[in-house]
Amino acid sequence: MAVLDIKKYPSPVLKKKAAPVSVFDEALQQLIEDMVETMYAAPGVGLAAPQVGISKRLAVIDISSRDEKYPLIVLINPSIVKSEGEIEFEEGCLSIPEYTAKVKRSENLIVRAHDRAGTEVEIEAGGLLAIALQHEIDHLDGLLLIDRISPIKREFFKKRYRKALKTEK
Numbered sequence: 001m002a003v004l005d006i007k008k009y010p011s012p013v014l015k016k017k018a019a020p021v022s023v024f025d026e027a028l029q030q031l032i033e034d035m036v037e038t039m040y041a042a043p044g045v046g047l048a049a050p051q052v053g054i055s056k057r058l059a060v061i062d063i064s065s066r067d068e069k070y071p072l073i074v075l076i077n078p079s080i081v082k083s084e085g086e087i088e089f090e091e092g093c094l095s096i097p098e099y100t101a102k103v104k105r106s107e108n109l110i111v112r113a114h115d116r117a118g119t120e121v122e123i124e125a126g127g128l129l130a131i132a133l134q135h136e137i138d139h140l141d142g143l144l145l146i147d148r149i150s151p152i153k154r155e156f157f158k159k160r161y162r163k164a165l166k167t168e169k
């Protein structure tokens with residue numbers, strides 16, 4: 001296993017829609033293991049393949065530190081098949097370090113995906129799991145946390161981010 005480099009905003013891979021996974025082989029299993037190790041080392045509750053520079057529809061989520069009934073979840077080619085309600089939650093992102101924003105998401109949803117063995121699974125989720133699922137699926141669709149905030153807040157973020165980059169140099 002290896003800890004992978006997490007791509008940071010504005011890396012182009014983060015804005016690209018990820019390609020579906022079609023082969024469930026040893027290389028995929030290794031990528032899953034590396035992503036899990038990377039997520040725990042970060043530390044985070046979720047990680048999508050584009051965040052480690054691989055444009056595949058693969059994500060891992062583990063919210064067990066906050067909700068023990070949900071162990072590690074591996075999602076391959078996930079899609080939201082039903083959503084309802086609305087909740088606002090303060091989110092952060094490993095690809096946009098030290099930034100959080102309140103984001104409106106569906107409160108409850110059903111996600112259909114494949115597990116690491118290629119078996120189709122359906123996950124009913126609410127609360128933190130629903131938020132994490134939507135956040136990671138957004139990554140697979142080329143959307144970031146900042147794409148879910150108001151245009152004014154997004155412009156403010158971009159100006160502050162550019163200024164921080166200049167300060168680092």
